[in-house]
Amino acid sequence: MTQRTPTTSLRVRAKLRRIIIALICAIGLAWILFSSLQTIPRHFLDPIAVNTTSHSNTTTTNNTFSATIEVYQQAPLRVLSDAQILQLLRIELNEHRAGSLKEDDFAGAIRRVSLHKTLYEAHSKNVTELTVPMEDLESLLFPWVKAGNKFKSISHLASSFTGRGIVMTTGRYHFEYARHAITVIRNLGCTLPIQLFYIGEDDLPKDNRDALELISGVTTLDIKQYFEPNGPDLSGWAVKPFAILASSFEEIIFLDADALFFQSPDVMFNWKAYNDTGAVFFMDRTLFAGTDSPGLKFFQSIVPEPSEYAKTSGRLIPKLTVHEGESGVIVWNKRTNLHPLLLTCVMNGKPYRDMVYKAYHGDKESYWIAHEALKMPYRWAPGAGGTVGFLKNATAEPTKVCGGLYHPDENWKPLWFNGGILRNKHSSDGQVSLSLTHWATDRTFKSPQWEWETPTTPFCLLPNDSKTEFGELTAEEKKIAAMMVSSWDLLKLPVSKPSAG
Template identity: 35%
Template sequence: MGKTAGLKDIKLHHRRPRRVVVQIAFIISTIWVLYHSLSSLGGKLYPELPEEVEKPRTSPSSTEWEKHSVFTQSLSRVLELLPNDQQTKRLLTPIESTGEQRLKEFGIRTRQYKRLFDAWETLHINKSTPNHFIHDDIIQYLYKNPSIANLMDQDMTNIIHDYESYRSTITHLSTLLFPWTSPYFADHLQLRQQLHSAGRGIVFSAGNDQVPWLLTSIPSIRRLGCTLPIEVMYLGDEDLRPSSRARLESLPGVITRDLRKMVNDKGWTLRGWAGKPFAVLFSSFRETIFIDADSLFLQNPEILFDDFAYRQTGALFFKDRLMFPESKREWMKDVLPEPVSSKAQETRLWDGQSGHMQESGVLVLDTYRHFLALLLVTRMNGPDRDGDEKNGIRGVYDMLFGDKETFWLGWELVGDTDYAFHNGSVGTIGIAHVEPPKPVPSEGAGLSTGLLPNSKEYTICAPQLLHLDRMGRPLWFNGWLLENKFASAGEKRPAKFEAYVREEGREPDWQLKESNLACLTSSKVFSLSQEETGVLDMIIAMGRRAEAF
């Protein structure tokens, strides 16, 4: 049985090759017929490929998208904001107007610059580290990462051309608006970024005549517990001689710095109190307490950084005396952006209470947060400061009272409403005098018939403008220590500080007299505490040691 089966299998295997050959021959003949049929119809089995085939754009991988998405979004924003030729021409046209129109136009240009600068900064700043790094190799980065053009669905050449146009526009606009920061700083990007992690400090500005004041003020705030570094800004050797600088730098934590080396004031001259915003902007600190040379603290000034209004806004200002009613509402409408902000409408200049809103003896500022606003304030106190009546030029100081109002108005002009006025009361400090009781007018006749019960009033006359903290206690005052800071050398005597009065109501009773003496009359007088008296005695003792009087 096994042999028979084996022989049968062998026979079958001999037959299979013949069948396979026949099948293959049939397939080949069929293909041959089909090929010739197609040829006879003019068809082609494989159409010829074109000489050049457009390469399909490859879709970026998810990894590439994640790697470049932030950069791509930032670059897209820059290209989206790129002004066209007509807009660029308008932006870069020199501003020839004067007075209110000039101030308004610089506000408009600065707001436009801020929009361009914010996008430019976002593209160039690497925020992956605590100390921001300026990423200034954008074109090289594009070359190394060609997939970015695919992500943006744009041609690489066009991207680079548009980037260069934007760079040219923003560079020329910054030079038109604020040229004095160069060459000390290469550009505004570098200036702002060095402020980012710069910490806190105190800034004074002073000349030779104010050195005894600082030799009094600085040791006194150290005694009050202030440990912040201090920079004293000055304007060249003629302003603060080397020997004066050496005396100041002998104090712990104090360094003097020459603004003349930092500010390019070609075509105008930086001088006097107009240097305040420059001193703040060019200091080494991000968060700065600027203190006038004649301002003195009864409490540690560092507490101002903890003030609620400062923490909310990053810009804390102090109010001036409420006197000299004047409305500047129409002026504000002409100059400020429309609609005028609610904060601007809350000021005295708007409601006519006074032409004086701010006093700039102390400023508390986050310079990084309010960089563009501070730049515009430097312009208002720089080349646009002074007028020239002979040539028909109206300057900022012709429209406002010195530097005081330029700070909050500069913020408003840029569209930056993150600022606050300290809500402590304003008053004066010295010796209180009791005023005689006021007569009571008779009914109908308008004649005096008697005296008002409990009608005592108290008046203090002094050059010092006192600022109270939120609890109503003395915080700081300006006007220095003397009874009369304009007195001749032999007549300089420290004032006597026993009590203080503060403004009451919407129309406090101020009277301005000679030698910057201001008298305030109020229904309440407050005695200084033992601690406050001790601080003032300490300050006066330091003044004597510094030969300030």
């Protein structure tokens, strides 16, 4: 038998010590790696999970990514390192290259905007390796921004926001209404600067623009100088959210060209609803209760988990109406609600606009739905759309009021109405100024009795409660109403040319 020498025993013990130390280091390293991965699901860090171009894997990839985003959004943003954020962004870009998002994948578009919001708010601004992937994502979502050659990125665009102001859009058809609306609010003492957008020379000729800019504080701006308009195919209602985004103001009040006010619009900046959320929208008329409308079905398809506010304070989900919002007036803090605004633009641009406008009457529902889709708070102004105007038959129906689409302020006092001063601006027989004496509103959403407009008569409302939902304008409000009519008549007069000599 061979005997071990003392030297051999020392060598064996030294070797064992090295093995034990190596095992301890390996275990420690594994524990550190395991702990770091708990901040983010494993498939965040595995590009193989999404690096595929096969059609059979597209659905799996989509579902995996959706689950990943859901977990990610529930985690505190501070636990993610810049490297992890970068990897998350690469996953999204890889998925796009795999062709997983189709033109009719509205939910996918919402998810991408949600991802952009998360990365925009979470990543360190000085991490240079994030720049190119973020640019790629913005090129997918908002290609019209950089293509417009005014803003390099969404961050660059947002850095231009400052102050408060009014945003409007108009073309040659609504030029007279816009000039009248601006004249009215200036007569009410509103001094907020006004930026009025149009879509090229053919939309609003120079003589119209010059006439508008004669009013103090009004600037006319061509949206084509801000964004590339052909991609989203800007026209009609669709230009409204793009104008809001392009405006230089941080806090905006958007006004339709035919919105007329009884009070200065800037009072809405003082509302609690606005100060709580930075987003206040107005409701349309309550119509067709109990209908399982295409609008409700579309909403449920893209917002499967609506907020409690939408369920309890809105009317669409409980089927009290088929029309929820209207977009004649919007009060928005663009910095606080940048991504709902961006998503609203996506919803009103090609290719998704066709889907939205098929479900709804134009742009009007897209604003609050964008907040719901991104789980960001907003508020409805008091009551559903009512009417302000004249009594149709003071003897037979003493509380039935016919007139424009009416909205009160937070204290239920007359604030504004939509549609302009004429009985029916769309009809040659309706070119008669409204007589503004009474108002009717809808506080309860319980199937108020509406009478449809005719070529000579506007919408009429018979409210449910004559004590709380009906009233007569005060003497001061009637003076303002008279000013609306007289200023319209004055603006309609032909401009006299100076006599020669």
